[in-house]
Amino acid sequence: MKEKQKNFDENEVMLHSLKDDILVTNLDGTILKVTDTTSSIYDIKPDDLLGRSVYDLEQEGVFTPIITPLVLKTKEKQTIVQSTHNGKKLLVTGVPVCDQDGKLWRVVSYSHDITELMKMKSYFLEMQDEMDRVKNELKRLRNQNFNNDGIITKDREMERCLMVASQVAEVDVNVLLLGESGVGKTQLAKYIHNQSPRKNKPFIEVNCGAIPHSLFEAEFFGYEGGSFSGASSNGKMGLVELAEGGTLFLDEIGELSLEHQVKVLKFIQEKSFYRVGGTKVRKVDFRLISATNQPLETLVDEKRFRKDLYYRLNVIPITIPPLRERSVDIMLLIKHFLDLFSRKHNRERELDEAVMQQLLNNEWKGNVRELMNLIERIVVTSPSPIISIQDLPDAYVNETNGHAPSNHGQQPLKETLKQVEKRLLLEAKQNYKTTTEVARRLGISQPSVVRKFKEYGIK
Incomplete structure (x- = not known):
């Protein structure tokens, strides 16, 4: 044992020359050696630590937990995170030291101050919680935006349409919205605009089927003063100029004549045009969205729609499913429109079960628009707060469809x-x-x- 003590004493100078935190205890947990760094970490003088028991120091709250008993129990190297009385966090490693006979003799421990690392970990955990909160808030706002844009759905296919629309909204790529009349093509076009970088600029809708053939160019491109009989002497700005910086929505694009298709194609390609009767080239910056309820591919085959215009429009096609294929949405929309028009017309109305059943079974050939119009009609015309089957128009009372259950009055x-x-x-x-x-x-x-x-x- 004297030889061992001698060897240990010879290394004492080396021990104290180290800048690391090192603490040596015997098998009883009594502190035999400490470096100056150790005492500074615990804010206790070396002499006040020497000869003290780590068990007593733990009871006094100087540091906890202690590593000595773990090393004594396992006879293996151990590592723990230790808290000190002055608020520090230490990564403490204890190492068993054996004598020449292989028996456990001392426990040497060293530590690293990880207080800042632990604070950073706590900070990152808080940041993760905050990010999760923000993600949930964005999801809520996203769903709220769907409703604000008039799109209410829980149907998977319709939600897929919204997802695609949300993705393409970020870039100025031409979008073609396809679907039956009344499915909500205009609402989806507005949704794309409102999700895009152009949301603070105009959204200009042009119904290509509603403008008389003879007036289309004047309305679409505008005209110079006195360019034709009946024209304003000051001229008029066209719809395309109103879309500067924003979105130009060409609804019912399939209704365009071949003559106008040529001019619209050139305008889309060059984003420039002449007013009717004008000689000055005008430029306009816009994002194009088109929509139709017609089968454009069939029209192309029949030579009634230009192939080059079709391919120019059909960069990103989005087909909106009809309401009859979105059975989950019918009930949602009924409740939404019932609440909307009850508040709008200051008439509290509810549907009885027979009415709800009849509406759920309807084919809704006019889609969402037909449903909306019907709900507003019965809210306004029903004489009592509870809308009964007698308040429905005859067409809806008598109508049946192929997939709805039929009771035939029995x-x-x-x-x-x-x-x-x-x-x-x-x-x-x-x-x-x-x-x-x-x-x-x-x-x-x-x-x-x-x-x-x-x-x-x-x-």
Whole structure:
């Protein structure tokens, strides 16, 4: 043992020359050696540490937890994070030291101050929480924007359309919106505009089918004063000039004559034009969105629509599904329009179950526009707060469709509503993988979905 003590004493000078935090204890936890760095970390003089028990120091709150008992128990190197009485965080490593007979003799520990690292970790965790909060807020605002733009949906295919629209909104690429009349092409065009960098500039809608053929150029490109009979002496700015910096939306593009298609194509390609009767070339900066309910490819084959214009428009096509294929959305839209027009006309109205069933079963050939117009009509014309089947127009009372359940006046209303509910649940289950997703799409709770699946034997 004297030889061991001698060797240790010979290394004492080397020990104190180190700038690291080193502490040596015996098997009882009594501190035998400390460096000056160790005492400065704990804000205690070396003499006040020497001979003290690490167990006592832990009880006094100088540092915790202590590493000596861990090393004694495992007889292996151990590392822990230690807190000190002065608020520091230390990464402490304890190493077992054996004598010449291989028996555990001392425990040597050294540490690194990681206080700043721990603060940074805490900061990053807080930042992560904040980022999650911001993501959720952006998601909420995104959904709110859908509603603000008149687009209300939980249908998967419609949400896919919105996702594509959101992606292409960021860049000035030509978009062609396809779909039946009344599906919401104009609303989707406005949504793209409102999500784009041009959102603070004009959104100019041109209904190509509503402008008389003889007046199209004058309305579209504008005209110089006195250029034709009846023209204003001061001239007039065209719709395309009003779109400067913003979005030009050409609705019902399929209605353009071949003569006007040529001029619109040249305008789209060059983004320049002449007013009617003018000689000055005018430039305009705009983003183009077009829409049609006609099959343009068929029109191209029939030589009624220019192929070059078709390809110019059809860079990013987005096909909006008809309302009859969005059964999940019908109930949402009914509730939305009922609330909207009740507030607009200051008439609180509700639908009884028979009316709701009839509306859910309708084909809605006019899509969202037809549904909106009908709801406003019955809100205004119904004589009582509860809208009954007698308040519906005859066309909607008598109309049936191919996929709706029919009772022919023999099946109780309650059973018919159950059939409708089961059909909606089956369609949702086919489209969505989890009951949570089904619940979100249908606007009910997840336990309700599970209960209804069990009730209807849906697996």
